[in-house]
Amino acid sequence: xxxxxxxxxxxxxxxxxxxxxxxxxxxxxxxxxxxxxxxxxxxxxxxxxxxxxxxxxxxxxxxxxxxxxxxxxxxxxxxxxxxxxxxxxxxxxxxxxxxxxxxxxxxxxxxxxxxxxxxxxxxxxxxxxxxxxxxxxxxxxxxxxxxxxxxxxxxxxxxxxxxxxxxxxxxxxxxxxxxxxxxxxxxxxxxxxxxxxxxxxxxxxxxxxxxxxxxx
Numbered sequence: 085x086x087x088x089x090x091x092x093x094x095x096x097x098x099x100x101x102x103x104x105x106x107x108x109x110x111x112x113x114x115x116x117x118x119x120x121x122x123x124x125x126x127x128x129x130x131x132x133x134x135x136x137x138x139x140x141x142x143x144x145x146x147x148x149x150x151x152x153x154x155x156x157x158x159x160x161x162x163x164x165x166x167x168x169x170x171x172x173x174x175x176x177x178x179x180x181x182x183x184x185x186x187x188x189x190x191x192x193x194x195x196x197x198x199x200x201x202x203x204x205x206x207x208x209x210x211x212x213x214x215x216x217x218x219x220x221x222x223x224x225x226x227x228x229x230x231x232x233x234x235x236x237x238x239x240x241x242x243x244x245x246x247x248x249x250x251x252x253x254x255x256x257x258x259x260x261x262x263x264x265x266x267x268x269x270x271x272x273x274x275x276x277x278x279x280x281x282x283x284x285x286x287x288x289x290x291x292x293x294x295x296x297x298x299x300x
Contacts, residue, residue: 108136109239113252113265117192123257126153127265130219133250135242137235142171143227147252151219156256158216160225161190162204165241165248166233173206175223180215181206190251192264198251213256245269 112132115124130150138144147157160181173181185207189200206225208216217223229238241248250267257263 107235108134109242110134111242111250111267114268115263115265116196116198117262117264119261119263120257120259122259123155123254123261123263126155126257127254127263129153130155131157131252131254131265133267135238138226141229141231141233143167143229143235143238145225145227145250147217147223147225149217149219149221153219154256154258155254156208156213156216156218157223157252158212158255159185159187159190159207159253160205160223161185161193161198161200161251161253162227163198163249163251164201166230166237167201167204167248168228168230168233169203170206170225171228172226173224174226175217176221178215179217179221179223180209181223181225182209190264190266191253191262193251193266196266198249198266200251207253216256218256242267243269 110132111134113128115127118124130153132148132150134146134148136144136146147160149155149157170183173183175181183206184203185205188205190198193200229235238248242250252265253262254265255262
């Protein structure tokens with residue numbers, strides 16, 4: 085009986101990781117402007133994008149602001165890759181984005197040779213900071229892929245650090261000013277997102293309880 089319980093928990097954790105690895109990959113951001121150290125650190129700590137296999141030759145980019153520090157993603161830019169074009173943009177309550185974006189290129193992007201692909205950009209509607217991605221909010225941008233391209237192609241592009249990059253412009257920091265960020269490459273194993281960590285944590289708690297029950 086003990087071995088069955090343990091095997092079930094191990095299977096649950098393994099299944100969670102296998103589903104995630106095959107269908108969604110998180111990418112975090114590195115600041116490229118560094119106007120203020122505090123703002124750069126806030127952005128790198130709480131902003132990230134989840135790249136999900138949406139099927140039907142599509143990829144979903146979900147931008148997150150985990151908070152708690154004041155900040156608002158107000159502009160999003162994409163730099164080439166196997167993407168064909170933006171199909172739809174949606175967001176959580178309070179988030180409103182539309183195409184294109186102003187400015188038309190990622191502020192500070194020249195420093196890292198970031199060149200926004202025509203049509204691959206969007207920004208928050210006025211008032212920009214209020215309608216941007218603030219703490220606890222999210223933004224979905226769904227892309228169609230070039231004919232024959234796959235989700236794996238997109239991940240390979242992002243991991244190359246050259247073929248596809250994602251840039252965001254962030255405003256609304258408590259100290260004022262703004263910063264620009266570009267996704268960091270993620271060639272290593274993905275870091276589990278909060279929901280996955282909760283599930284894994286539950287499994288570990290259950291495992292600990294079983295160990296106690298059986299005196300091991």
